[in-house]
Amino acid sequence: MVRVSTENRSQPETTSGEEPAPQAPKRRVGLLAAVALAAVALDILTKVLVVSNLEGREPVRILGGLVYLQLVRNPGAAFSMATGMTWVLALVAIAVVGTLIWFAGRLRSAGWAVGLGLVLAGALGNLIDRLFRAPGPLRGHVVDFISVFAPNAEAFPVFNVADSCICVGGALIVLLSVLGRDYDGTVRGRK
Template identity: 40%
Template sequence: MAGAAAPVAEQPASVAKWFVLAVAIIVLDQLSKIYFNGSYQYGEQREVIPSLLNFTLLYNPGAAFSFLADAGGWQKFFFSGLAFAVSGWLGWQIVQRQFSCLMNLAAAFIMGGALGNVIDRLIHGHVIDFIQLHWQQSWYYPAFNIADSFICVGAALMVLDSFRQPRS
């Protein structure tokens, strides 16, 4: 039979590893935020790689790129609810063995990152960001954190997986 093979369903015991990975991401994210929130003053920048990478402490009450940061507070509940809904759906798909191994990895990354940021929103009212990429002193990418990184990598893995799956 020619063509790509369908993904093989995982054994029930191996499904738990994706949730363990998501929890490990949450722990790593929260430990990094505790460190930066306790070791830096708000707005303080420390150069790590000249003309490329700083560590800085910034707070984001909105979403990516401070979207809706000035919305008055309701966005905290909106983004938290959205993160719970997406994480719940992804977790359910893992449990139902609907995903390939690569998609499970992507889902674990997204769940861990999304829930790591939810913890910030519920405890602090904002997300703690501390990684700042820039080019010399002329261009700065908005600050982000480990949770954001896992969400982005997870999304990229989902796109990659969509190209790998056979069309029905």
């Protein structure tokens, strides 16, 4: 008869009375993918709604004028810079997406997974516009629609959900770095 042990085998075995070595935190690829997919879906949905409802309309004032919704087609980068370089921006976005996907297997920090998932979503959301919107592949204009404090980018450039994801994800990564939390789940300064 074979006897099966019901002991927890997830604990590392120790020899000579030493404490068990700590296990590495689990990989966070699934969390990164879930955040990225949810944010890309939200970006696509909002852009579809904006194009179908705001095309040819005056800016819509909401929240007492704190935010205006208006359709702007942006051929450039953030803040409409590099408007003649749309194809270069598309290639840069492809490189960023590829790098983040390659790097994902090393993630063991939930915070970093969320931050990089948001950055990945932002890059993908705007890349989708550059690939599939007019005037054509690698030259498509990004749909922007959020103007804060005043319409027509009078107070701040018009942006979209993808842009917000890039900014929030980047800020989270900077914050984690300042706090000493590394992508691999380690905390600098702790022993």
